[in-house]
Structure formats: structure tokens, C-alpha cells
Amino acid sequence: MLIVAMDPRPNAAERLPELYRAILDAVGELERRGARAQASSARRTASSAYRVWDDRAERRLLRLHAEITQHLGEAGRGPRRRTWPTRAHGGRRSRPAAGDGLAERAPSA
Numbered sequence: 001m002l003i004v005a006m007d008p009r010p011n012a013a014e015r016l017p018e019l020y021r022a023i024l025d026a027v028g029e030l031e032r033r034g035a036r037a038q039a040s041s042a043r044r045t046a047s048s049a050y051r052v053w054d055d056r057a058e059r060r061l062l063r064l065h066a067e068i069t070q071h072l073g074e075a076g077r078g079p080r081r082r083t084w085p086t087r088a089h090g091g092r093r094s095r096p097a098a099g100d101g102l103a104e105r106a107p108s109a
Contacts, residue, residue, distance in 0.1 A: 012058045015058060016057065016058060019062065023042070023046045024046070027039045027046070033072075042067075
């Protein structure tokens with residue numbers, strides 16, 4: 001008689017779809033808050049890591065999810081300047097997002 005011990009933890013292939021979905025949800029929140037450049041970068045990183053379903057990809061996705069979650073938590077604390085490159089540094093500029101304290105100001109005459 002052969003007895004096989006089953007690992008009660010799901011493997012990476014079982015965990016990755018849920019993690020990837022959580023990242024895409026967080027990326028959507030970044031976009032809603034106006035952080036389009038960071039959202040685009042995070043989406044590319046997640047897509048690249050998700051192509052290979054192994055423990056290394058899972059670690060990359062966990063790290064990315066933690067970074068996005070931290071950014072969203074910091075952004076929720078109040079107005080803050082964005083941290084990605086501005087036009088002066090070779091990046092694109094975007095309009096202020098609603099709720100950042102800039103969009104609500106009336107234009108000066």
C-alpha cells in the first residue's frame with residue numbers, strides 16, 4: 001500500500017490567477033487616481049511575470065502588488081505630488097486628478 005502526503009498549500013499555478021486579478025484591480029485604481037504612467041508600467045510588469053507560472057513569477061507579482069498597495073495607501077493620505085517623471089525629465093505630463101486639491105481651484109482672472 002502506497003500512502004502519498006498531499007501538500008495542503010495550493011501551488012503557484014493555483015494562486016497566480018487570483019494574485020494577477022488583484023494587481024489588475026489595483027492598476028485600475030491607479031488609473032482612476034490619475035497615475036496612468038505608473039499603472040501602465042505596473043501592467044507591463046505584471047503581464048511579463050504572469051507568462052511563466054512558477055514561484056519566481058509569484059514572488060515578482062507579490063512584490064508588485066505590495067508596491068502598488070503601498071502607493072495607493074500613501075496617495076489616500078492626502079494631496080501629494082506624483083513621483084513619476086514629468087515632461088522636464090522626459091516623461092509625459094497629465095492633468096491633475098480630481099480630489100488632489102488642484103482640480104477644484106477656480107481659474108484666476
